[in-house]
Amino acid sequence: MLVRVLIASGLCLAGINLAAVSSFVVSLTAVVLLAFVEPLFLRLWGTTPGKALLGMRLTGPDGKNVPYTEGLARYFLMMWYGQGFEIPVWSLIQGYRSVRRCWDDEPQPWDVEVAYIAKPFRARYGVGLVLATLLVLTAGEAANSWSQTPPNRGDVTVAEFAENYNRQADYLGFGGRTYLDETGQWQEEPGNPNAVTVGDFGIEPWPEARELHFTLEDGHITAITLTGTIENVEEGVDTPNGLVPRIVMSLAWGREEASFWSLARQAQMTELERRDWSKDFVIHQPGVVITSDIQQSGLSYHANSFCDWHAEQPENALSFTYTVALDNG
Template sequence: MMIKEIEKLSGMDRANIRFYESEGLITPRRMDNGYRDYSENDLQILLRIKLLRSLHISLEEIRDLKNGSKDLMDTLSNQIIRLEQERQDVSYAKDMCHAMQEDRVSFADLDAKKYIDSINQTIKATGSTYFSVKSDEYPQVFYPWRRFLARSFDISIYNILWSVFLAFVFHVNVAARSGPENLLDTLIVFIMMLFLEPLWLRLFGTTPGKLIFGLRIENPDGGHLFYDEGLDRTLRVIGTGMGYNIPIYSLICLWKSYGRCIENEIQPWDESIYYTIKDTKRYRGLLYIAASALSFIVLFTIISSQLLPPNKGDLTVAEFAENYNYYAKLFEIDLGDEYMDETGNWDKKKTDGSVIYIGLAEKPEYHFTTENGYVTGVSFVIEVVNNEGFITSYNKQMFLTSLAFACAQNEVRLFSKIPNRIADKIDNNIFKDYSFTEAGITFMCDIEYSGYRDTQSHLLFPSNEDENYFSLKFSMNK
């Protein structure tokens, strides 16, 4: 049956039916056109809910009755006891009203403490909650860990968005950010949060993290916050709740926020809003774990994708040069005031003269072997005779050359370990010969030197001998 028919048969408003459906008490079938098809069983459940709710039996108890964890007879017995207590409370409240009438006092002359003391004695004797004024408060969620994890997940999303921007717009190596750069990233992520979170709240009344835990934020009218309201709330969360992420101070702010939740105190930024939770079912924890794992995979994918060069497959010399320059920028290897042009030679960067470049002292001259216009081999030779200065290793040049060529091969895909293996082979053989094969390419390096002292670093220093000699021959070929 359709919604109009079940409204008529149950005597319930559509809003009530939708609410009980959202609570999982009824599960109508979805038809191909998207409409709900309510069964006779759904109708009977709604009628039972209507009856029991009219008797003031709580929704939690009705849920327990439906899933069989409670017995109807026991529930009715407990409700009779509660209703009897409520009858006594109502009778006492009625007597209290008569007593106040007999005292014939105005609001301005009312001695409230005298009557409150009498009510408190009744509460102490019966344990009644009838006289509580807690219902006058805005609904609030006091689950510190759910709130913290929801916000942490939101921040991880903003961090991923910023990482995507860094990786694919500026080609910045997001896996090798320095301490100051991480501080800058944190600042930008908070700025993103400041403007994006109010947008989430305005459009959906929740955020991705809050949605996972069934959390919602609304204004007292039951609608979504306006953007400026959400902006003000988020700004107070960042400042008062998170201490602007300032070391030590942020921990103090988080601890105070945790304490307020434990004591069921409203957070300063939530004083004029409704903060509700749909449920606390276990599957939400599993959903959070799955979502967090997915966000980690996305971030790892971004990092791995940066190791793939702009040009794949067979390379022209110009494409090889573009790959070379890409990796030099990605790994922040300073090439000074030069770059590799489309012919594979070194060219000066255009500058107004205000920038001073300090890069690698020696840049090798590359030789290319081509077939049908595509590169099949790359090599360079370094030879130094009777040099008075020290010799630097050419590991960075070999590293850039190797990645520019090898990572373009079809064997190197996303998450490939080949780039790391190539880097390890080169780094573990400083001023040593090596030969290995990766991605169908043979890498070879022959080094000879005399008159130099190996300091187990990336430098060779001249010894006291009058003559010295250094030779390096590097090549890679398909």
């Protein structure tokens, strides 16, 4: 677990989102890394972190630390006979066989030429193991949470906000080829001319609805607004309320008022996703106030923020203003 958390933390700190990495790749990397680390620990100290926390040492028959080559051979035997090299199904079979050997008081194949030295069990060993586990998991979650923080923190200019948005879009995997330039205007990266792509915002026929309007004070952003008005829609039309959570994570997650931990941030996003964006509301979240102001007639709202035209009432209108404002109070 310690090695896997270290690998996961390293990926986060390197700017690689764990959601985009296969768990099998992490497990395989851990297996390879442990092949070097575990024999080294046994050679130098005769124990590993887990064994040390439980008051255990492992030596050769002569009482000396296991040589590195023998520790390496023991590791591969343990991975095959004990964990089946993490191969699906086979690992469960090998694990079951290991349990049966324990029940039958038989030595494990990887421990035939070694001796265990264990101190009498003390409650502090169990407490230490639990505390160490919590420490490792907390450190891993801290790395994960830090990796979701935008590069520019505190008060930001339009250019810094654009950099934050583009980084969050790249790390969290939204936005497609659309990005913000340093003036806060939407741009689109050229794509494969032979590929058929679907826009991320439903640009047509209402591109002005997704334009960001910035309120500045001393050159720094105090609010970002999305606004639009349309009448007599003959088909459905998308509103850009899906942009609001992305604005929040790019503008507010780097501020002191924002929670550092990813679970609190996810709860913040969930609250926005569950809101009924067809109605007026004001939400106070850490560091920001999100406002929805909707005026509409002849349209119905669906969960995907889609306004559908009523055939029996051809005249319709929609006007909205979404605002994300800093809350310094």
